[in-house]
Amino acid sequence: MIISVVYDTLVIRAPDGNYVGRLAMDWSVSEDGKVWTFKLYPNATWHDGKPVTAEDVAFTYNYIRDYYNYTRFASYAIFIKEAKVIDDYTVQIELKSPYAPFLYYLAAGVYILPKHIWKDVKPSELAQYKNEPPIGSGPFIFAEHKPQQYYKLVANPKYHLGRPYIDTLLYPIISNADAMLLALKNNEVDVVTWSIPYQTIPQLVTEPNIKLHNVTETGARYAYFNCQRWPMNEVKFRQAVHYAINITEVVNIVYQGYALPGSLGRLPPVLSPWYNENLPPKEKKYPFNLSKAAQLLNELGLIDRNGDGWRDYPNGTTFTLTIYSPSYDPLRVRWGEILSNNLKEIGVKVNYQPLEWTALVNKLNSGDFDILIIGGVGSLDPDILRDIFHTKGFWNNGHCTIPGLDALLEKQANTTDIEARKALVWKIQEILAENVPLLNTVHQQFVFAYRDDTWKGWVLDPLASPDNWFSLMSLYNVKLQTAPTTTITIHPTTQPSATTSVTLPTTIATTPITSPTVTTSTTPPSGADYTLIAVGAVAVIVIVAIALVIMRTTRK
Numbered sequence: 001m002i003i004s005v006v007y008d009t010l011v012i013r014a015p016d017g018n019y020v021g022r023l024a025m026d027w028s029v030s031e032d033g034k035v036w037t038f039k040l041y042p043n044a045t046w047h048d049g050k051p052v053t054a055e056d057v058a059f060t061y062n063y064i065r066d067y068y069n070y071t072r073f074a075s076y077a078i079f080i081k082e083a084k085v086i087d088d089y090t091v092q093i094e095l096k097s098p099y100a101p102f103l104y105y106l107a108a109g110v111y112i113l114p115k116h117i118w119k120d121v122k123p124s125e126l127a128q129y130k131n132e133p134p135i136g137s138g139p140f141i142f143a144e145h146k147p148q149q150y151y152k153l154v155a156n157p158k159y160h161l162g163r164p165y166i167d168t169l170l171y172p173i174i175s176n177a178d179a180m181l182l183a184l185k186n187n188e189v190d191v192v193t194w195s196i197p198y199q200t201i202p203q204l205v206t207e208p209n210i211k212l213h214n215v216t217e218t219g220a221r222y223a224y225f226n227c228q229r230w231p232m233n234e235v236k237f238r239q240a241v242h243y244a245i246n247i248t249e250v251v252n253i254v255y256q257g258y259a260l261p262g263s264l265g266r267l268p269p270v271l272s273p274w275y276n277e278n279l280p281p282k283e284k285k286y287p288f289n290l291s292k293a294a295q296l297l298n299e300l301g302l303i304d305r306n307g308d309g310w311r312d313y314p315n316g317t318t319f320t321l322t323i324y325s326p327s328y329d330p331l332r333v334r335w336g337e338i339l340s341n342n343l344k345e346i347g348v349k350v351n352y353q354p355l356e357w358t359a360l361v362n363k364l365n366s367g368d369f370d371i372l373i374i375g376g377v378g379s380l381d382p383d384i385l386r387d388i389f390h391t392k393g394f395w396n397n398g399h400c401t402i403p404g405l406d407a408l409l410e411k412q413a414n415t416t417d418i419e420a421r422k423a424l425v426w427k428i429q430e431i432l433a434e435n436v437p438l439l440n441t442v443h444q445q446f447v448f449a450y451r452d453d454t455w456k457g458w459v460l461d462p463l464a465s466p467d468n469w470f471s472l473m474s475l476y477n478v479k480l481q482t483a484p485t486t487t488i489t490i491h492p493t494t495q496p497s498a499t500t501s502v503t504l505p506t507t508i509a510t511t512p513i514t515s516p517t518v519t520t521s522t523t524p525p526s527g528a529d530y531t532l533i534a535v536g537a538v539a540v541i542v543i544v545a546i547a548l549v550i551m552r553t554t555r556k
Helices: 002-006 054-066 102-107 177-185 198-205 235-243 247-254 290-299 330-345 357-366 384-389 405-414 418-435 469-474
Strands: 011-013 019-021 024-029 035-040 080-087 090-095 140-146 150-155 168-174 210-216 220-225 259-261 320-326 349-355 371-376 438-451 531-537
Touching: 002 140, 002 150, 002 469, 011 102, 019 024, 024 102, 035 054, 035 102, 054 080, 054 090, 168 177, 177 198, 177 438, 198 210, 198 438, 220 235, 220 330, 235 290, 235 418, 235 438, 247 259, 247 330, 247 438, 290 330, 320 330, 320 357, 330 349, 330 371, 330 438, 349 357, 357 371, 384 405, 384 418, 405 418
Parallel strands: 168 531, 320 349, 320 371
Antiparallel strands: 011 019, 024 035, 035 090, 080 090, 140 150, 150 168, 210 438, 220 371, 220 438, 259 438
16 A cells, blocks of 8 residues: 555546546547557656656656566566657557556556656666665655554645645554554554454444445465476366365355355456356355365376375375465465365375465475465456466466467457457356366455544445545545545546445445545644554565565566
8 A cells, every 4th residue: 555655657446447547637548449648747746856757657668568577567568569758748658459458457557657766777676776765756755664663654745636634644563463453442543454353343343433344355365286296287186176175164164254255267256247157156066075076086096005095196106285375364274274184084195384475485486386375366357367377477376278278368358349358258267167277265355444533534445445545535634624525537437347246244334435535735734743544464564666566586
């Protein structure tokens, strides 16, 4: 969240699915879908006082085009042919081919960099470069960081869309969930930016000034199969693992009902119309059935050859399956245990190890695993499937190869007609359901907590946390006499928005989505200091070295 208010994108997706200009005041696309033109706000400035111009925008897009392997945009920047400066406040981005989710991934997903700061930073220096202090153009200015204590941002008085009513954003680092919830109850923090533990929900719903906000993730909690190893590269083996886990048990016991069974096509039901409603759920196509799982393993030649109770490879050596999970998430640790124990019941010798984050990522990137439980990689656009399942996809850490899938993934990305693209995306999900390159276990529901007795104007997006950009631009302190009422311009778009019609536990009252509003330039009463305190439980908020969000220095 810190990056998204320190830096600006050209546009941002509003809670209703339409797009709102941030640096861009208007935009259009050519008939062939290959040239996007953006008119910039002429009064936008960087935090060091220099103007934001088309030079900065063109520089940023050409930078990620040239050095995409150093950023998280590897799968999207390949579409960029050239970004051109038309005049000081007009920029054109020419694509090599039409890219259906351009607005979502590239216009709303790329933080614009100040050329005068970044033009001399070489890609080889990015991992070591200290972007201190980060200079953006967003509504908040980076003020201070005290390691292991907090991050502090202050309002940008010259923000081109209007000064926020919040004077200071303070992000204290609290590594204990109990301490975090106590601080919330004691009015020491205003919002929790990390999903609260489900067992704490009953005690919070009785608090009159604390509200809870439910968000069903657009990603998933899933496990990679390492398809560079046998037998993980066998469809039968991956299907056997699917038969060996009881998803209903995981949803109801591990997640206490705050999750949906993982879709076999990877996309969750909230992503209508892209979610393939005709796909059978995992519980029907691959119901929990250890006998069926054992049968498939037998067909692969994984049988007990020496009578010791453990299955062996065809050459007679013991088959040992290594499974890793993130030790920092007790929920994924638990369903990893369930899967491991079930596999042991049918004679699979399992080496199950929960690992801390750095060790887990090292295993993932090096390919040193059989099955690795992880999660995330959410998106509101189905092109995330290309990112995960294409043989060259940025997130294809399992390296599974499915004949014909790459071509379909590429075609849907280039198809701008919604119905034609939908047909392709549904077909892709059918292929995934048969080949099961991932164990897509659940789509988790996140529950965020915030106080409404000090700050009013929360904009609740069903697919985002309460401290989203619209909230931080709309919130005002109750001590102010009047609330901001200026409504920002919503840019029309033909892209479908995600649905929110998903059945989940009803113990939390949902709050209606309010229309996004942004304040005009106003100054709080003299002497007042309105500080909103946001805390992420257990998670450490990190300012990355570059607004592009460097994921790793190289990409294999």
